[in-house]
Amino acid sequence: MELIPKLPVAEWISDATDWLTDTFEFLFDFVKNDFGDFIEFFAESLLMQIPIWLFIAVVAVLAFFVSKKRIGLPVFVIFGLWFIQNQELWEELMNTFTLVIFASLISVIIGVPFGIWMAKNKFVETILTPVLDFMQTMPAFVYLIPAVAFFSIGMVPGVFASVIFATPPTVRFTNLGIRQVSHELIEASDAFGTTGAQKLFKVQLPMAKKTIMAGINQTVMLALSMVVIASMIGAKGLGQTVITGLQRADVGTGFVAGLGIVILAIIIDRFTQNLNTQRGDQS
Amino acid sequence: MPVVQVKNLSKIFGKNSKKATRLLDEGLSKDEILKKTGNTVGVNRASFDVEEGEIFVIMGLSGSGKSTLVRLVNRLIEPTEGSVLIDGKDLAAMDSKSLREVRREKLSMVFQRFGLFPHRTVLENAEFGLEIQGMDKEERKKKAQKSLELVGLGDYVNQYPGQLSGGMQQRVGLARALANDPEVLLMDEAFSALDPLIRKEMQDELLELQESMKKTILFITHDLDEALRIGDRIALMKDGRIVQIGTPEEILVNPANDYVEKFVQDVDRSKVLTAENIMKRPETVDIEKHGPRTALERMRKEGLSSIYVTDAKRRLYGYVTADDVSDATKEEVKDLKSILRTEVPKVDKTTSMHEIFNIIHDTPVPIAVMEDEKLVGIIVRGAVIAALAGNEVNINGIDS
Ligand SMILES: Nc1ncnc2c1ncn2[C@@H]1O[C@H](COP(=O)(O)OP(=O)(O)OP(=O)(O)O)[C@@H](O)[C@H]1O
Ligand SMILES: [Mg+2]
Numbered sequence: 001m002e003l004i005p006k007l008p009v010a011e012w013i014s015d016a017t018d019w020l021t022d023t024f025e026f027l028f029d030f031v032k033n034d035f036g037d038f039i040e041f042f043a044e045s046l047l048m049q050i051p052i053w054l055f056i057a058v059v060a061v062l063a064f065f066v067s068k069k070r071i072g073l074p075v076f077v078i079f080g081l082w083f084i085q086n087q088e089l090w091e092e093l094m095n096t097f098t099l100v101i102f103a104s105l106i107s108v109i110i111g112v113p114f115g116i117w118m119a120k121n122k123f124v125e126t127i128l129t130p131v132l133d134f135m136q137t138m139p140a141f142v143y144l145i146p147a148v149a150f151f152s153i154g155m156v157p158g159v160f161a162s163v164i165f166a167t168p169p170t171v172r173f174t175n176l177g178i179r180q181v182s183h184e185l186i187e188a189s190d191a192f193g194t195t196g197a198q199k200l201f202k203v204q205l206p207m208a209k210k211t212i213m214a215g216i217n218q219t220v221m222l223a224l225s226m227v228v229i230a231s232m233i234g235a236k237g238l239g240q241t242v243i244t245g246l247q248r249a250d251v252g253t254g255f256v257a258g259l260g261i262v263i264l265a266i267i268i269d270r271f272t273q274n275l276n277t278q279r280g281d282q283s
Numbered sequence: 284m285p286v287v288q289v290k291n292l293s294k295i296f297g298k299n300s301k302k303a304t305r306l307l308d309e310g311l312s313k314d315e316i317l318k319k320t321g322n323t324v325g326v327n328r329a330s331f332d333v334e335e336g337e338i339f340v341i342m343g344l345s346g347s348g349k350s351t352l353v354r355l356v357n358r359l360i361e362p363t364e365g366s367v368l369i370d371g372k373d374l375a376a377m378d379s380k381s382l383r384e385v386r387r388e389k390l391s392m393v394f395q396r397f398g399l400f401p402h403r404t405v406l407e408n409a410e411f412g413l414e415i416q417g418m419d420k421e422e423r424k425k426k427a428q429k430s431l432e433l434v435g436l437g438d439y440v441n442q443y444p445g446q447l448s449g450g451m452q453q454r455v456g457l458a459r460a461l462a463n464d465p466e467v468l469l470m471d472e473a474f475s476a477l478d479p480l481i482r483k484e485m486q487d488e489l490l491e492l493q494e495s496m497k498k499t500i501l502f503i504t505h506d507l508d509e510a511l512r513i514g515d516r517i518a519l520m521k522d523g524r525i526v527q528i529g530t531p532e533e534i535l536v537n538p539a540n541d542y543v544e545k546f547v548q549d550v551d552r553s554k555v556l557t558a559e560n561i562m563k564r565p566e567t568v569d570i571e572k573h574g575p576r577t578a579l580e581r582m583r584k585e586g587l588s589s590i591y592v593t594d595a596k597r598r599l600y601g602y603v604t605a606d607d608v609s610d611a612t613k614e615e616v617k618d619l620k621s622i623l624r625t626e627v628p629k630v631d632k633t634t635s636m637h638e639i640f641n642i643i644h645d646t647p648v649p650i651a652v653m654e655d656e657k658l659v660g661i662i663v664r665g666a667v668i669a670a671l672a673g674n675e676v677n678i679n680g681i682d683s
Contacts, residue, residue, distance in 0.1 A: 187359055188398035192412045192463070193386035202414070206402045279402045280443035 021149050028150045036156045043098040043155075043236075052090060056081045059267070066274045073270050080263035089238060089260050096227050096237030096264060099155060103162035103223040108216055111167045115174020115212070116200065125175065132168040140165045140226060144233050158226075158235025166222035173215020177208025206279075213276035220272055224265050238264075284371055285332035286467055286499045287339075287356060292329045292365035294351050294523075297322035300363050313522040325351035327523035328365070333467075336497040340510040342546075343520030349503045352520070353471050356501060357390045358382060369467070387416050391460035395472040397452045399444040405431065405455050406440035412463040423462075430462035431455070433492065450481035457489075461496075468500045475504065486513055507546060511535070511555050519543050531555055552670060556636040561670040562652040562660030567591045570600050570619055575611040578603055578619065589648045591627075592619055597657040601625040602648055627651050632659055636670060643667055 021028065047055075059081065060074040067073040084093050118125045143164045147157035181204050189203045205212075231239030238257045245254025295303045303322040306315070313324040326348045333339040341349050354360040356367055358374045367374045369389055374382065391412065392398075399408050406424065409431050413423035431437055434454040444452050453473060460468055474482045490513055493500065504510050510517045511531040518528045519542075527539035535555050538544040566585050568578045570592050582590050582605050592600045600623060607622040616622070628646040630639060632654045639662060643650060649661040 184394055184396055184398045185400060187354075188392070188394060188400075190359055191357055191386060191390070191392040191469075192415050193383040194415050195383065198415055202411075203400060207400070209402075280404070280445055281401075 017146050017149050020146075024150075032151045032154075032156050036151075036154060039098060039102060039155045039159070042102075043095050047094040047098065048091060052081075052085050056085075063267070063271070066271055068274070073267075073274075076270075077267055080267065084260045084263060087256050087260070089241065089257060092236070092238045092241055092257070093260055093264065095155075095235075096239065096261065099158055099162065099227060099230065099235055099237055100220065100223045100264075100268070103159045103166055103226065104216070104220045106159065106163045107167040107219045107223065108170055110163070111170030111215070111219065112174050112212065114167075115171045115215075116178065116205075118171065118175040119178035119204075120196075128171065132171055135164060136168045140229050141232075144229065148233050153234035155235050157233050158230030161230055161233070162223045162226040165226055166219045169218035169222065170212070170215045173218070174208065174212045177211030177215075178204045180211060181207045210276060210278045210281075213272065217269065217272040217276070220268055221265065224261065224268065227261060286335050286370060287333040287501065288368040288371070289329055289331050289352075289356065290366050290368070292352070292355055292367060293327055293363045294325035294348075294355055294360060295322050295363045296325050304363065324348075324523045325360075326355060326362075329520075329523075329525050330365075331518055331525060331528055333499055333501055335499050337515045338493065338500045338502055338513055340502045340504060340514035340517045341520060341525075342504055342507060342510040342514075342517055344505060344546075347520040348523040349505070349520055350471055351523075353392075353469050353501060353503050357386055357392060357469060387412065387463070389466045390469060391463045391465035391467070392469040392471065393453070393456045393460050393473040395475055397444070397449075397456045397476070399452055399455055399459075401444055403443075404440065405436060405442050405444065405447070408444065408455055409458045409462050411459055416463075426464075427458070427462045430458040433461060434458045434488070448481075449477050450485065453477060453485065461492075466499060468498050470500060471503045472505065473502070474509065475506070482509070489513060508554075519546065532560075536560055553636045553640060556670055557632065558630050558634045558636070558639055558650075558652045558662060559632040559660070561636065561639075561666045562632070562662045563666065565591055565649075565651075565658055565661040567593045567597075567658065568603075568619065570594050570623075573619065574617050575603075575608045575619060575622070579605070579608045579612055582608070591651060591658060591661065592623060593658050597659075599627065599629075599651060599653065599656070599658045601627055629653050630662075636667065640667060 056078060060077045063073040063077045064071070081093075084090060114128065118128050140161065143161040144157070147161040151157040151160060185203060185207070186199070189199045194202065227235075227237060228239040228242050231237060231243050238260045241257035242254050242261075245251065245257065293304070293307070295307075297303070297320070299320065300322055303316050303320045303324065306319060307324065307327060311319070313327070316322060316324055329348075329352055331339070341352060343349050351360060355362050358367070362375065369385055372385075374385065377385065400411065403411070406427055409427035410423045413426055418426075428437065428440065431440060434457050436451060436454050436458060439447065439451065444455060447455070453476070456473070474485050477485060486509060489500075502510075502513060511534075514531055516528060516530055517534050518525045519534065519539075520526065521542050527534060527543050529537070529539075532555065534543065535547055535552065538547050566581060566587060568581060568590055571594055578590055578592075582588070587605070589602050589604045591602045594600065602624055603619055603622050604624065607624075611619075611622050628642055628648065628650045630642065630650055630652055632652050639650065643662070643664050649663045651658055652660040652662060
């Protein structure tokens with residue numbers, strides 16, 4: 001045991017991160033500044049400018065149609081959102097919502113192509129599978145450290161850490177969905193002389209849609225679960241209120257903010273689930 | 284020139300197919316090769332031509348390599364050896380672009396489990412091939428609609444496949460293949476997943492369509508009845524090899540070996556055999572040359588109770604019975620004309636055995652088999668029974 005000294009793994013990682021930080025400083029700075037401004041603009045100059053009653057009404061109407069004209073979800077939306085504004089947490093809600101939207105959007109934009117690549121290439125699948133496992137099992141807190149190194153504090157590193165944590169399900173489910181398309185349908189497609197792209201867009205992706213959407217739903221939920229963690233590095237929103245509650249041992253405040261996150265989670269979840277219908281589905 | 288030419292085509296699944304190919308050359312069986320090398324012989328040196336407008340059926344038991352063979356024909360599977368020529372052009376030599384062209388324009392496939400896209404409506408399914416070719420929307424819609432009407436589904440265009448019965452789904456599969464207006468239709472057990480009644484209906488429909496379309500069809504089945512019903516020619520496969528190619532008749536009547544014979548045994552022969560296959564050489568007397576005495580002599584010698592009367596050109600006049608003839612000899616009648624009976628059970632030589640079966644019950648004399656007003660053979664009841672049991676049929680009509 002004594003023969004092998006402690007390997008300086010931690011040093012290696014730190015060195016690598018430092019190197020990355022220095023080398024890509026221009027890129028990180030650009031993202032930090034411009035993208036950060038954009039996020040702020042989206043939250044504060046767009047979302048928060050919408051009158052609260054209008055916002056609630058629009059979401060409720062959307063909920064009505066999304067849930068196939070059932071009344072449950074719209075009622076929940078109205079009461080839930082009203083409660084949050086009543087607790088004077090509206091701005092926090094808008095910030096959290098922004099964080100989740102951006103993290104999810106980026107995750108999907110990165111995740112779907114990787115999923116497709118994985119489905120089309122056995123080698124890529126072999127490489128990516130353990131990487132995805134790693135990304136999901138590594139405690140999410142760890143991602144905060146490079147996030148801070150690259151982007152210091154604020155919304156941007158929050159989004160960054162959330163993306164790393166939330167992307168794997170989209171990649172996995174996209175891969176799964178495409179691979180699940182039956183051999184006979186692939187043959188049918190080939191037999192009619194499809195190119196690779198035609199097969200992908202006319203057969204594989206449409207048929208994998210339901211599975212991919214299930215992956216996206218998980219991605220959104222994971223992004224939401226990062227809200228509190230991300231607020232530890234300065235991401236604004238409901239998470240910050242929770243952390244404040246924790247620091248001041250103020251159970252009440254923490255609980256109310258937590259409740260706000262739960263309400264947001266339920267609304268987003270029902271929206272993404274209800275949007276997930278496939279053409280020609282018999283169920 | 285044949286539309287489809289298959290030459291020495293082989294497919295061996297698994298790694299190291301070279302060794303397996305060598306063992307095949309040495310004449311080892313599929314099982315032995317599997318044991319020795321772990322490779323599965325899918326298709327073993329198949330050769331055949333499919334002519335334009337022909338329904339060519341490939342038949343064999345499960346695992347005999349039918350699906351593999353048909354997929355080699357449109358190169359969904361790469362061959363280990365041999366070649367496939369479509370309109371004289373070698374598929375194996377094509378790059379992926381020209382292969383796509385051939386698949387788009389010349390070959391369409393119908394699948395056993397339909398292979399319909401569940402997320403597309405019936406119309407969109409039928410449009411698929413045309414859409415892939417880049418045809419504009421209006422035109423392809425029109426063509427797909429027409430093709431669906433051809434198979435009787437004109438009213439179902441907006442349904443999804445999941446909403447249709449199996450038979451209807453397969454019609455969509457057929458319509459999708461036909462919409463492309465291909466030269467060759469590849470049908471892999473296209474009707475096998477359907478229940479027997481629907482299946483028969485589809486067979487009839489295919490034959491009816493074929494009357495007007497005159498497509499070249501490569502039809503795969505494991506059902507001999509189906510093969511006999513729709514095939515112009517049939518190839519029988521066993522363990523990847525083609526063991527016999529012939530018309531339905533040739534296969535039935537003249538099986539090339541034990542395997543084919545076994546396969547053929549349990550088919551309902553009455554549907555396929557005709558009078559010609561079960562008749563025998565007729566004993567006759569000549570109305571101009573022979574009198575009652577000769578007739579009696581011949582009947583006694585052959586153990587017959589009646590005999591047909593013809594002239595030198597084998598034109599049929601009727602028959603005489605043993606009783607009448609023996610009376611006539613006693614009364615010193617010199618001529619057969621006075622005792623001739625003219626109510627003869629006649630069939631044409633192409634009459635199916637099915638019909639003969641209905642006639643033969645209530646006739647006292649053997650059935651006369653005619654060709655252009657001439658007597659070419661007779662059928663005794665025993666022969667019908669024997670033929671149904673699968674024995675004693677002859678391909679040339681008259682056994683000697
Ligand atoms: N992809 C494959 N890999 C390995 N072996 C295969 C493959 N496809 C088919 N085979 C083998 O090739 C042989 C022929 O199979 P094929 O599917 O062509 O038979 P078939 O006559 O179509 O049978 P069925 O009537 O059951 O459809 C079988 O022994 C099968 O196990
Ligand atoms: Mg098969």
